[in-house]
Amino acid sequence: MAQNNAPPVSLETPRSIVARPVGNETVLTLIGSGDHSRGPWPFVTGISGLNADMAGPPAQYLSVAAWAA
Amino acid sequence: MVTVVGVAYRGGIPLEDIEVDFEVEPVEGPGSLGFGVREKVTLKGNISEGDRVRLQRASRYCPVGQALTKGSMVIEDEVQWRSGEITALSAAPANLPVLEGAVPVIQPGTVHGSYLLDTKEYDDDGVMQHEGEAKVYITTRNLTHTSRWTVMAGHSSAGLIPPPFPSTHAGWAASTVATLSRLLPLGEEQDVRELQVEVGLNMSGGRELSQGSAAEGRIVHRNAVRRVIVPGNPRSVPIETVQAALGRDPITLAYTEGGILLDEQVVVG
Numbered sequence: 259m260a261q262n263n264a265p266p267v268s269l270e271t272p273r274s275i276v277a278r279p280v281g282n283e284t285v286l287t288l289i290g291s292g293d294h295s296r297g298p299w300p301f302v303t304g305i306s307g308l309n310a311d312m313a314g315p316p317a318q319y320l321s322v323a324a325w326a327a
Numbered sequence: 328m329v330t331v332v333g334v335a336y337r338g339g340i341p342l343e344d345i346e347v348d349f350e351v352e353p354v355e356g357p358g359s360l361g362f363g364v365r366e367k368v369t370l371k372g373n374i375s376e377g378d379r380v381r382l383q384r385a386s387r388y389c390p391v392g393q394a395l396t397k398g399s400m401v402i403e404d405e406v407q408w409r410s411g412e413i414t415a416l417s418a419a420p421a422n423l424p425v426l427e428g429a430v431p432v433i434q435p436g437t438v439h440g441s442y443l444l445d446t447k448e449y450d451d452d453g454v455m456q457h458e459g460e461a462k463v464y465i466t467t468r469n470l471t472h473t474s475r476w477t478v479m480a481g482h483s484s485a486g487l488i489p490p491p492f493p494s495t496h497a498g499w500a501a502s503t504v505a506t507l508s509r510l511l512p513l514g515e516e517q518d519v520r521e522l523q524v525e526v527g528l529n530m531s532g533g534r535e536l537s538q539g540s541a542a543e544g545r546i547v548h549r550n551a552v553r554r555v556i557v558p559g560n561p562r563s564v565p566i567e568t569v570q571a572a573l574g575r576d577p578i579t580l581a582y583t584e585g586g587i588l589l590d591e592q593v594v595v596g
Contacts, residue, residue, distance in 0.1 A: 275493065275526040277500035279508055279519055283431070285501040289493045296486025299494075301478075303501040315465045315476045317505055318362050318433055318577055319351065321498030325364075325391040326347040326440030327328055327461035327480035327491040 284313040287320075328442045329458040329481050329491065330389035331368070331382050333538045336455050338381060343372035346596075349438040351467075354587070361577045362433040363589040369596040383593035385541040391495045393546055400582045403552045406569050409521050410560035416570055423571040428510040430575055436467035446483055457482045461491075482534070492537075493528060496551065500524045502578040503555065510572035517558035527552040 277287040284304050291297030302314035315323075328345050335342035346369045354363040368386050370379060386392065393399035404416035446459035460481030467474050479488040489497070503524045513519055529550040540547045555573065557564050573579055581587045 275497050275500045275528070277497070277504045277524045277526075279504055279522055281520075283505065283508065285504045287497045287501045287504075289489050289497050291486065291489075293486070297489060299489040299497075301494075301497050301501065303498070303505070315467060315474070315478075316431065316433055317498045317501035319436065319438060319465045319467065319476075319498070320478065320501060321391075321395065321495045321578055321581075322349050322351060322364060322438045323440070323463040323465055323478040324480055324491040324494035324498065325389075325395060326349060326438050326463050327478075327494070 285317065328440055328461045330538060330541050331370075331385050332442065332447075333455070333458045333534065334385040334542045335378075335382060336458075337538060338378075338542065340374065340378045340382065341372045342370060342374065342382065344444060345370055345442050347438075347440040350435075351433070351438065352435045352589075353433045354589075356580065359575045359577070359580060360430050360432060361580050361587065363587050365590040366588060366592070368591075368593040370593065371596060374595045379593060379595055381542070384544045385538075386593055387591070388541040388544050388546070390492045390537045390541075390547070390549070393540075394492075394495060394549070395578075395581050396585045396588045397546050398583065398585050399546050399548050401548050401550045402579075402582065403550070404573065405552065405554045406566055407554060407556045408560050408564065409556065409558050412561055414561075414566060416566070416573075419570050419574055420567070423567055423574065424565075426510045426512070426568065426571050426575070428512070430506050430509055430577065433577065434467040434469050436465065439464045439466075443481075446481065448484055457484055459483060460488055496526050496528060499578040499582070500526045500553070503553065503573065503576050506576040506579075507555065507557070507569070507572050510575060511557065511564060511568065513558060514563060517563065519558070521556070521558040523556040525554040525556070527554075 289299040303317040304313040350365040407413040440463040448457040
């Protein structure tokens, strides 16, 4: 695998969401609030593997969970 | 839940508590793998049939439900290569390349949301200021075991948990990354970890617009800009390849085509 020259995950603008792969099939996502008194809020999602452990729920479940809330 | 709670409060409906359950299952569409959900909303309190119908409408037209089932999102896509070039995506042409990879299979599972009653916030005059928070349990099953997580979302002054609408788009951004990771045919010199997806949201209107439109059963179109940053350059990762991959992302398909709500019940329990 090539060397990882990517910049670190950061929130460059307020009210933005940034998602990056962080190894294997895991994704780190940050929600910025645009307000220093709130957030930011991180989520880790993992990708379904037939036998693999998962770091977090599949990304689609995060959206459905938000729908429930 | 928080939208229904807010609509009930403003409509004088005696909603005492609410729970939401989803069953999630993989659904195979034309040329893509997606997912479907079966929803059950349980209302608690002395709810008349008329009020139940009003709250069912609010549930159907909450901002997140609109995004996932009613095509309310107006999406502007941009692609930026790590080499620096950036371009806006126009409508997908008919002859996009067929990509060999497969998107991750979506495991069956359940999502159970319970409302945290004591997180409602009122001002000194007893007027609701924040609808409060919800705790959501996620359970998925694969061939060998069951996995469980807890997610929280809602509206509260403490700022410790995210609102539901951005959380939905966090799932969209993460889903986009997962899909591109699987489908983009990257070369040896390209690192998948250079992928990044950014979503900018137009949050204008706030609670009044969200709850007002939900109460009326009115679709509100909301803008989002999704910037996809990919390794390489436009020659090594052609724009048509990126566009073909985006077109197979399950959340993107839900936003653009809807159809994920397989069944819906709103009951007084």
